[in-house]
Amino acid sequence: MFNALSQQPVDKIMQLMHMFREDPREDKIDLGVGVYKNAEGVTPVMRAVKAAEKTLWQEQDTKAYVGLAGDPAFADAMASLVLGDAVPRDRVAAVATPGGTGAVRQAFELMLMANPGVRVFVSDPTWPNHIGILNYLGIEIVTYRYFDGETGAVDFAGMMEDLRQLRAGDVVLLHGCCHNPTGANLTLPEWRQVIERLNATGAVPMIDIAYQGFGDGLDADAAPTRLVAEFCPETLIAASCSKNFGVYRERTGILMAVAHEPAPKALAQENLTSLNRMNYSFPPDHGARVVTMILTDDALRADWMAELEDTRLGMLRLREALAGELQKLSGSDRFGFLAQHRGMFSLLGTTPDLVERLRAEHGIYMIGDSRMNIAGLNDRTVPILARAILAVGI
Numbered sequence: 001m002f003n004a005l006s007q008q009p010v011d012k013i014m015q016l017m018h019m020f021r022e023d024p025r026e027d028k029i030d031l032g033v034g035v036y037k038n039a040e041g042v043t044p045v046m047r048a049v050k051a052a053e054k055t056l057w058q059e060q061d062t063k064a065y066v067g068l069a070g071d072p073a074f075a076d077a078m079a080s081l082v083l084g085d086a087v088p089r090d091r092v093a094a095v096a097t098p099g100g101t102g103a104v105r106q107a108f109e110l111m112l113m114a115n116p117g118v119r120v121f122v123s124d125p126t127w128p129n130h131i132g133i134l135n136y137l138g139i140e141i142v143t144y145r146y147f148d149g150e151t152g153a154v155d156f157a158g159m160m161e162d163l164r165q166l167r168a169g170d171v172v173l174l175h176g177c178c179h180n181p182t183g184a185n186l187t188l189p190e191w192r193q194v195i196e197r198l199n200a201t202g203a204v205p206m207i208d209i210a211y212q213g214f215g216d217g218l219d220a221d222a223a224p225t226r227l228v229a230e231f232c233p234e235t236l237i238a239a240s241c242s243k244n245f246g247v248y249r250e251r252t253g254i255l256m257a258v259a260h261e262p263a264p265k266a267l268a269q270e271n272l273t274s275l276n277r278m279n280y281s282f283p284p285d286h287g288a289r290v291v292t293m294i295l296t297d298d299a300l301r302a303d304w305m306a307e308l309e310d311t312r313l314g315m316l317r318l319r320e321a322l323a324g325e326l327q328k329l330s331g332s333d334r335f336g337f338l339a340q341h342r343g344m345f346s347l348l349g350t351t352p353d354l355v356e357r358l359r360a361e362h363g364i365y366m367i368g369d370s371r372m373n374i375a376g377l378n379d380r381t382v383p384i385l386a387r388a389i390l391a392v393g394i
Contacts, residue, residue: 012128012367012368013032013033013034013367016032016033016365016366016367017030017032017033019359019365020032020365023363023365025363027363027384028363028364028365029363029364029365029376029377029381029384029385030365030373030376031364031365031366031372031373031374031376031377031385032365032366032367032372032373032376033373033376034180034344034345034373035248035373035375036214036243036246036311036344036375037373037375037376038314038375039314039378039379040378041376041378043246043248044246045246046245046246046304046307046308047303047304047307048294048300048301048303048304048307049245049246049247049290049294049304051300051303052290052293052294052297052300053290055293056286056289056290056293060289065281065282066096066282066283066285067282068095068273068276068277068281068282068283069094069095069096069269069272069273069276069283070094070095070096070254070276070282070283070285070288071096071285071288071289071292073292073296074096074254074288074289074291074292075092075094075095075096075254075256076089077291077292077295077296078094078239078241078254078256078291078295079092079094079256080295081212081218081222081295082209082212082222082225082226082237082239082256083222083225083226083229083237083256083258084219084222084226086226086227086229086230087229087230087258087260090262090265091258091259091260091262091265092256092257092258092265093256093257093258093259093265093266093268093269093272094254094255094256094257094269094272095254095255095272095273095275095276095283096252096253096254096276096283096284096285096288097238097253097254097255097276097283098251098253098280098283098284099240099242099251099252099253100208100210100238100239100240100241100242100253101129101240101253102251102253102255102280102283103238103239103240103253103254103255104129104130104133104208104238105133105279106238106255106272106275106276106279107206107236107238107255108120108133108134108137108139109137109275109279110236110255110257110268110271110272110275111139111171111206111236112137112139113271113275115169117140117169118139118140118169118170118171119139119140119141119142119167119169119170119171120134120139120140120141120142120170120171120172120173120206121142121143121144121162121163121165121166121170121171121172121173121203122134122141122142122143122144122173123143123144123146123147123159123173123174123175123179124143124144124145124146124147125146125147125181125182125347125369126146126173126175126180126181127180127181127208130173130208142162142165142170143162144158144159144162144163144172145158145159145161145162146158146159146179146182146184147182147184147347147349149347149349150349151337152184152335152336152337152338152340152341152346152347152349153184153337153340154182154184154185154186154190156186156190159194160193160194160197163194163197163201164197166197166198166201166202166203167201167202167203168201168202168203169202169203169204170201170203170204171203171204171205171206171236172194172198172203172204172205172206173206173208174194174205174206174207174208174224174228175207175208175209175210176207176208176209176210176211176212176221176222176224176225176237177209177211177212177214177215177216177221177222177224177225177342177343178210178211178214178215178221178342178343178344178345179343179345180210180211180343180344180345180371181345181347181367181369181371182341182345182346182347182371183338183341183342183343183344183345183346183347183374184337184340184341184347185215185341185342186224188223188224188227191224191227191228192227194228195227195228195231195232198228198232199231199232199233204232204234204235204236205228205232205235205236206235206236206237206238207224207225207228207235207236207237207238208238209221209222209225209237209238209239209240210238210239210240210242210243211243211244211343211344212239212244213243213244213308213309213311213312214243214244214311214312214315214342214343214344215312215342215343216312216342217309217312218244218305218308225237229258232258233259233260233261234257234258234259234260234264235257235258236255236256236257236258237255237256237257237258238253238254238255239253239254239255239256240252240253241253241254241287241288241291243344244308245287245290245291245294245304247287247290247291250284250286250287250290251284251287252284252287252288252290252291254288255272257269257272315343315344315374315375316342318374318375318377318378318382319338319339319341319346319374320339321379321382322335322338322339322374322377322382322385322386323335323336323337323338323339324339325382325383325386326338326386326389326390329386329387329390330390335389343374344373344374344375345371345372345373345374346371346372346374347369347370347371347372348366348370348372348389348394349370350370350394351370352368352369352370354370354392354393354394355367355368355369355370356368357392358388358389358392361388361391361392362384362388362391362392364384364385364388
């Protein structure tokens, strides 16, 4: 049987991580892996997470399964965090999932259950795993223009032109904030135009929100998702706690289905719960319980929000420092878009050949499409990166 298996494509990020580890240069810089790191290159455990885990260790008296959909308190806490008061809680079906990736996978599975011929419109570019999972499930992908490599901003005119192809029953995959890999985001007026297009065509939005709190703040980052959920008849939302709570290895995520009528909401809940049962039965609980404890305790929540804000401002400061250093060295403001992007990532908009030169000549590692993780920088390495970018001719 095993001999009949096909060779799988190499994961580019995993390959890059291996190359970085094997590189003997002491001044090498890792801007590839999509994990937050502080100035010391460490992905820290947040203070509120440590405090909640200590309490949990002392007080938890069972490791029995939770429900198939996960702990209802986790769903309540996450619905409040992501949606605020945009829609009533009783219009939100929800299941806990193994991370944001699990939520994305369950959302795609739900689409197939509802419509085996579904088409999913995906931004060009997008997080590669979106494409990988869709291809694996055999779902038709339609790309829409998103990033303007010349300006480093969203190609909104191109995006809206491509969304003219939408038909009833199609799904449009959107990034709630901190677009991965580009860092370029729609404005709220642009989001309203997207909503109008969705509602005019009968297409359904799916929002992947993995970086809430990393861009302009918790509420500002959630504002587009709340707008879509409020004004579209149905919305799918895949949310991750990996980044904003730093619980990467706990695999903590949630999939929410918003419906403005009771009957479709109940059907969505029934089917989401069934999908959990078929794929992994009961979702992991440790990370979800820690997140719930933080969000429902005033002191823990305040400390978490303060640390998250420090993280956000630190990444924004690095963006501004890099854009400023490039302007100083080049005498041009053509890299100013780096300060306008939000979240961990920015797309330089250059060629794989020049990205390879950055690695070979300067020990700077980033994904071949020129996505770089801003959180991989610090005050010492910002000038080094700026000089290298200009040295290779980007």
